[in-house]
Amino acid sequence: MRIVRTIHELRDALQSVRTGGSIGAARVGMVPTMGALHEGHLSLVRTARAENDCVVMSIFVNPTQFGEAADLAAYPRQEAQDVELAESAGVDLVFAPSVAEMYPTGFATAVHVSGPLTEVLEGAGRGSAHFDGVATIVSKLLLAVLPDNAYFGQKDAQQLRVVQRMTQDLGIPTRIRSCPTLRDEDGLALSSRNALLSDTERASASRIPSALTAVTAALAAGDISVSRLRAVAEEVLVGGNLDVEYVEIVDPDTFESVKFVERPALCAIAARVGTVRLIDNTLLVPQR
Numbered sequence: 675m676r677i678v679r680t681i682h683e684l685r686d687a688l689q690s691v692r693t694g695g696s697i698g699a700a701r702v703g704m705v706p707t708m709g710a711l712h713e714g715h716l717s718l719v720r721t722a723r724a725e726n727d728c729v730v731m732s733i734f735v736n737p738t739q740f741g742e743a744a745d746l747a748a749y750p751r752q753e754a755q756d757v758e759l760a761e762s763a764g765v766d767l768v769f770a771p772s773v774a775e776m777y778p779t780g781f782a783t784a785v786h787v788s789g790p791l792t793e794v795l796e797g798a799g800r801g802s803a804h805f806d807g808v809a810t811i812v813s814k815l816l817l818a819v820l821p822d823n824a825y826f827g828q829k830d831a832q833q834l835r836v837v838q839r840m841t842q843d844l845g846i847p848t849r850i851r852s853c854p855t856l857r858d859e860d861g862l863a864l865s866s867r868n869a870l871l872s873d874t875e876r877a878s879a880s881r882i883p884s885a886l887t888a889v890t891a892a893l894a895a896g897d898i899s900v901s902r903l904r905a906v907a908e909e910v911l912v913g914g915n916l917d918v919e920y921v922e923i924v925d926p927d928t929f930e931s932v933k934f935v936e937r938p939a940l941c942a943i944a945a946r947v948g949t950v951r952l953i954d955n956t957l958l959v960p961q962r
């Protein structure tokens with residue numbers, strides 16, 4: 675496995691993959707990450723490995739998508755361990771650029787995705803700059819690698835939709851692949867930020883997936899009213915010392931709110947546990 679730190683080195687390495695040796699017209703898969711790798715990231719790599727000849731992972735804690743300086747400063751960084759994990763999961767090439775490489779002096783361009791897709795939930799909670807930061811860095815990463823496929827987790831469902839919209843609108847010729855959320859035994863979605871939780875905070879955090887499970891059960895029992903389903907979630911969340919930011923049920927494509935779950939809808943939750951902000955979601959599928 676090779677590690678490269680500049681776009682120039684990255685293009686050179688990819689050129690030899692694409693033209694080189696026995697591989698010929700190699701299919702390239704990309705897994706963008708912010709590092710602090712866990713099994714969730716590695717599951718994306720394994721899917722990429724199965725569907726491509728060459729797997730590129732980027733590791734870059736992108737400052738422009740962080741609203742809060744404290745969140746950026748606290749974000750876990752562990753490159754040496756990440757490199758080992760990436761190699762063991764089958765990554766061929768790691769792109770780990772510096773901030774100056776991605777945002778050189780004078781950098782003045784942003785990619786902005788507009789509409790409810792970026793204004794609600796995470797767009798509202800983390801500020802309007804968040805998805806501009808994500809769309810800008812993901813377009814730079816995709817343009818640097820021009821992968822055939824790029825892999826994103828359903829845990830960040832809104833980000834996934836924003837990236838799909840952006841690649842479609844800009845005509846970036848990469849297929850965006852959606853991968854399921856991996857969870858720990860207590861149901862908590864794997865997340866790099868989980869490393870920042872104390873044991874008590876972790877117990878509180880596990881109420882988030884429990885709330886999603888309770889909503890799924892209430893829907894299965896025949897309740898399709900969004901206001902009642904949200905109340906079911908809130909009842910589970912309350913008492914866990916959680917600072918709930920939102921419990922929303924939205925159209926999974928447009929992220930507009932719905933009143934009744936008559937078609938598949940996304941139930942998404944964001945909550946703070948101490949200083950750590952966590953998100954999770956599940957697709958609600960009504961029975962016919």
Ligand SMILES: Nc1ncnc2c1ncn2[C@@H]1O[C@H](COP(=O)(O)OP(=O)(O)OP(=O)(O)O)[C@@H](O)[C@H]1O
Pocket residue numbers: 706707708709713714715717718825826827828829830853854855856857863864865866867868
């Ligand atoms: N539990 C998970 N299962 C599957 N994919 C995941 C999981 N957690 C993160 N991913 C995906 O991995 C990619 C990189 O995410 P990122 O590096 O931000 O990790 P993260 O664990 O989501 O960190 P954090 O939530 O703390 O920002 C994203 O596409 C994200 O959706």
Ligand SMILES: CC(C)(CO)[C@@H](O)C(=O)[O-]
Pocket residue numbers: 706707708734736739808811812830833
């Ligand atoms: C897609 C991404 C790597 C862009 O910085 C980040 O938002 C993430 O890790 O989900």
Ligand code: BAL
Pocket residue numbers: 739740830833
């Ligand atoms: N995992 C999504 C990226 C972020 O939290 O900024």
